[in-house]
Amino acid sequence: MNSPDGPAGKNDRDTDVAVEDGVARTNRPVSSAVADPGAATHRHEPHEPERAHLPEKLYEKRQAVHNKRIDGPFRRFKWAMMIVTLAIYYVTPWIRWDRGPYAPDQAVLVDLANRRFYMFGIEIWPHEFYFVAGLLIMAGIGLFLVTSAVGRAWCGYACPQTVWTDLFQHVDRFVDGDRNARMRLDAAPWTWGKVLRRAFKWTIYAVIGFATGGAWILYFADAPTLFRDFFAGDAAPVAYITVAVLTLTTVVLGGFMREQVCIYMCPWPRIQSAMLDEKSLIVTYKDWRGEPRGSVKKARKHPGEFGDCIDCNLCVAVCPTGIDIREGPQIGCITCALCIDACDRVMAEVGRPRGLIDYATLEDCEREARGETPRSPWRTLLRPRTIAYSLIWGSIGLALLFALGVRSHTGLTVSPDRNPPFMLMSDGSIRNSFTLKLRNMESRPRDMAIALEGLPGGVMWSDTIGRDDAAPAQVMTVPADQTRTMRAYVMAPAGTGERDFAFRITSQDEQRETDSVETRFSAPEAGQPRDSQ
Amino acid sequence: MANKRPTGKRIDEPTGTETVGHEWDGIEELDTPMPRWWLWTFYLTIVFAIFYVIAFPAWPMVDKATEGVLGWSSRGQLAKEISAADLARQGVRDRLARIPIERLPEDSALMAQAVAGGNAAFKVNCVQCHGSGAAGSQNLGYPNLNDDDWLWGGDLRAIEYTLTHGIRQAGHDETRMSIMPAFEGMLEPAQVEAVVSHVLSLSGKAEGSALGAQTFADNCAVCHGARGEGSREFGAPSLNDAIWLRGSTREDIRRQVLNPRLGMMPKWEGRLDPVTIKMLAAYVHSLGGGEDFVEVAADPAVEVDEQP
Numbered sequence: 001m002n003s004p005d006g007p008a009g010k011n012d013r014d015t016d017v018a019v020e021d022g023v024a025r026t027n028r029p030v031s032s033a034v035a036d037p038g039a040a041t042h043r044h045e046p047h048e049p050e051r052a053h054l055p056e057k058l059y060e061k062r063q064a065v066h067n068k069r070i071d072g073p074f075r076r077f078k079w080a081m082m083i084v085t086l087a088i089y090y091v092t093p094w095i096r097w098d099r100g101p102y103a104p105d106q107a108v109l110v111d112l113a114n115r116r117f118y119m120f121g122i123e124i125w126p127h128e129f130y131f132v133a134g135l136l137i138m139a140g141i142g143l144f145l146v147t148s149a150v151g152r153a154w155c156g157y158a159c160p161q162t163v164w165t166d167l168f169q170h171v172d173r174f175v176d177g178d179r180n181a182r183m184r185l186d187a188a189p190w191t192w193g194k195v196l197r198r199a200f201k202w203t204i205y206a207v208i209g210f211a212t213g214g215a216w217i218l219y220f221a222d223a224p225t226l227f228r229d230f231f232a233g234d235a236a237p238v239a240y241i242t243v244a245v246l247t248l249t250t251v252v253l254g255g256f257m258r259e260q261v262c263i264y265m266c267p268w269p270r271i272q273s274a275m276l277d278e279k280s281l282i283v284t285y286k287d288w289r290g291e292p293r294g295s296v297k298k299a300r301k302h303p304g305e306f307g308d309c310i311d312c313n314l315c316v317a318v319c320p321t322g323i324d325i326r327e328g329p330q331i332g333c334i335t336c337a338l339c340i341d342a343c344d345r346v347m348a349e350v351g352r353p354r355g356l357i358d359y360a361t362l363e364d365c366e367r368e369a370r371g372e373t374p375r376s377p378w379r380t381l382l383r384p385r386t387i388a389y390s391l392i393w394g395s396i397g398l399a400l401l402f403a404l405g406v407r408s409h410t411g412l413t414v415s416p417d418r419n420p421p422f423m424l425m426s427d428g429s430i431r432n433s434f435t436l437k438l439r440n441m442e443s444r445p446r447d448m449a450i451a452l453e454g455l456p457g458g459v460m461w462s463d464t465i466g467r468d469d470a471a472p473a474q475v476m477t478v479p480a481d482q483t484r485t486m487r488a489y490v491m492a493p494a495g496t497g498e499r500d501f502a503f504r505i506t507s508q509d510e511q512r513e514t515d516s517v518e519t520r521f522s523a524p525e526a527g528q529p530r531d532s533q
Numbered sequence: 534m535a536n537k538r539p540t541g542k543r544i545d546e547p548t549g550t551e552t553v554g555h556e557w558d559g560i561e562e563l564d565t566p567m568p569r570w571w572l573w574t575f576y577l578t579i580v581f582a583i584f585y586v587i588a589f590p591a592w593p594m595v596d597k598a599t600e601g602v603l604g605w606s607s608r609g610q611l612a613k614e615i616s617a618a619d620l621a622r623q624g625v626r627d628r629l630a631r632i633p634i635e636r637l638p639e640d641s642a643l644m645a646q647a648v649a650g651g652n653a654a655f656k657v658n659c660v661q662c663h664g665s666g667a668a669g670s671q672n673l674g675y676p677n678l679n680d681d682d683w684l685w686g687g688d689l690r691a692i693e694y695t696l697t698h699g700i701r702q703a704g705h706d707e708t709r710m711s712i713m714p715a716f717e718g719m720l721e722p723a724q725v726e727a728v729v730s731h732v733l734s735l736s737g738k739a740e741g742s743a744l745g746a747q748t749f750a751d752n753c754a755v756c757h758g759a760r761g762e763g764s765r766e767f768g769a770p771s772l773n774d775a776i777w778l779r780g781s782t783r784e785d786i787r788r789q790v791l792n793p794r795l796g797m798m799p800k801w802e803g804r805l806d807p808v809t810i811k812m813l814a815a816y817v818h819s820l821g822g823g824e825d826f827v828e829v830a831a832d833p834a835v836e837v838d839e840q841p
Contacts, residue, residue, distance in 0.1 A: 419666030423821065426682040428775035433821065463819070489821055494775065 651816025
């Protein structure tokens, strides 16, 4: 946490330690301090000076992060990502897609009521949910791929929490001014001016939250209709409840909790420590170059004694999660690289080379510390691990595309009636009943022929086709995008024994799509009178 | 230690909190107060419990529980839900009450409602004898309702009539009534054996004989028909098909000739309302063996079914 007294103030603890130790701080995780044996002994036998440093409370209260405005290539990239991701989020539901008269004209639609998922030319049915599962697996492995290649780039630029936090921070800046002004206002007493300012800011928060929640529901119904109904008060209660919940969570998580979500709530930083290795690109402070820190004035007075870091604290001031990257890789770092922008700017001003804080791999850091030339960061992208992830990711994608290409738009399920399993008719023939489900996954009504295969002399009729019209095959019309359930009576001549047979469904159009389901024809055992069962 | 309180509990220096006064392997537990929100939640549950005990049935007394000032009861709620469900069904029931059963098949949506309602009513009233799949029971002589063999007629009207008035209900004028005589003592044993063979021969299961044919013509054909085709007028089963109500072995048939068992069916008029009976008729008709009215007109024997 940065100290509340701003960039000009010194971070007391760091300064003390740096001065006392008189050695360069190394890039080590913050948690390693706990593992320090010296610290452990202090627990049992506290020294007097140590006791004076004991905190009054075991838990430090959260200090608001007021990150300073910065400009630079990474900030501009963050802007671009924010615009692109928000545009995708807000525009997608409004894209139209002509699906004829039987399906909604929305390109991306999760139709929960009819259990359909539309994505441009693709229509997913509930039994094809493996497509969605596959996409989720691809998203997961994609995260692994990105992390092993470029660290937590997802966290820094594309994660919704990051994008909305960024948005809310810009609102803060727009209403309250930049870092120093915001900190002054935070500490100021509650005057009418502050109340009005806060009310204005929180109103903007609420509007952003409402826009976020409001756009979300548009994915679940025809967007223009729902938009009109929503403001006319005609939408379903679930729409209002969803918008209310999402508005609230957006404001609370993005507006108030911000970096706490990344540090305490998000599971990804826990996993990422296992995903990262010494070959992953991460945001790194090059301590061998920066330490010991000293201002430009001190460095001029004692040449050769101080490193490049002038301890201006600007890298801390611009950080959206309020960490000090100079303490080493840590859980709060989302690798958004704003500190790189800040440090490069300062290095340019004081006439030192850029890259004191930079994207680098730990391997290259060691190489550079030894005085060797680091490799190009791009070379780190191609290595066995990233290639393996890419191959897995790509093969799942190809498998999904293949499945998408060969999938049938016609389907049949058969469940035999078990009570009673068969029926003896007065002429001695045997009847079985089945419940058939005929699926038509196209947005037009289609005729389907259902035929019996492997049941000699068998005929079928149904609850809508009379027994007079019983035949070995029947044609049913299945409405667009629907599953038609029918009860089929199948009758075989006297003497037919138990046997396997199949229902085959064939679409009566140019595609001749077909599906076949094996099932069993039940019959009394040969020679057994019926009443012996 | 210096900072011991009179209670003997130690104050933990870093936090300033009392310990609970125990020590386990050098580890002490802080006596941290419960969080305020937790305490308030706890107090609220106490308040809620008091309100609940007063407002709702809660406290068991000698013969029943306290009733609660709100007068709520689970039975009352159930009754309310049932009456609400009944009210929701009222429209369909009214339409079913108005439509003559002959015209029910014309309204396929109403027919579907009737079949669904009949299915539910069947599960309550009929499965005890006819079985949950309506397959009946051969050993006990409960007919199978899925097949195409009907003793008293299988169109909607005939089924509704059977349901309404029952079969062999003593003291009821409109009930389906017929009695098969017991031939024990009336026929010689040789005649009995011959007629059993003859009955089996009607469906090709045994060799017939002149004696059997003669005995059958004299004693059985009046109800069961000359060729054993049965008669729906008397509910006499056909003897020349594959379906046997009470078994198809020689013993089964001999027993039925000598001492016939006659099935009974309760009359449901008065026990179920006419709409439920209509729905049950629709459901039984839908099981796969239901007959059209056209066939009824072609079969003079069933005209008896069209009683007022």
